[in-house]
Amino acid sequence: MSVGCALVGSLLEVDLLYVANDDYLKDLRRPRPGSERIVKISNPLQVFGDIEAQLGFDLMQEYDYRGAGWVFEKLCRSVPEPRKFEVLKLLCQAYHAWDNLDIKNAFAFMRETVERIDQYSRGRRQV
Known part of the structure; x- marks a missing residue:
């Protein structure tokens, strides 16, 4: 479903956003709270x-x-x-x-x- 949404978003030229993190806690299998950041993904059809x-x-x-x-x-x-x-x-x-x-x-x-x-x-x- 995520790929389908990304494809439609790129065709409609809508900004695609991704939540990335810089610090991952392996033992808890989740990001350290507060280390998340929003990244704008360029449209591959335009790139x-x-x-x-x-x-x-x-x-x-x-x-x-x-x-x-x-x-x-x-x-x-x-x-x-x-x-x-x-x-x-x-x-x-x-x-x-x-x-x-x-x-x-x-x-x-x-x-x-x-x-x-x-x-x-x-x-x-x-x-």
């Missing part, structure tokens, strides 16, 4: 950019590559692990250049996209 990423994907579906690229660029600056969004931003820049018949820049962005994918996937390869 990892899931909500904004969906907006970027929706813009890509509407062929608004410039807008989607802006969303992914913003996510690159705000999430703890931006590599996925860096690749998506470059891909959007390539598609935007292609739509504008700027073939030279589209090729350059696409080449950089492929290089980043290769760079980021090197650590995952098994020999």
Whole structure:
């Protein structure tokens, strides 16, 4: 039930609070009275950019590559692990250049996209 409430709270963008303690009495199996504190838990959908990423994907579906690229660029600056969004931003820049018949820049962005994918996937390869 707690997980369900947390999920609904994160989707509704309600502040989630947790009662933490700094001193736990092992023999009594409870916190020392007065050591409790309230901790605000960040919304994981916002921390990892899931909500904004969906907006970027929706813009890509509407062929608004410039807008989607802006969303992914913003996510690159705000999430703890931006590599996925860096690749998506470059891909959007390539598609935007292609739509504008700027073939030279589209090729350059696409080449950089492929290089980043290769760079980021090197650590995952098994020999």
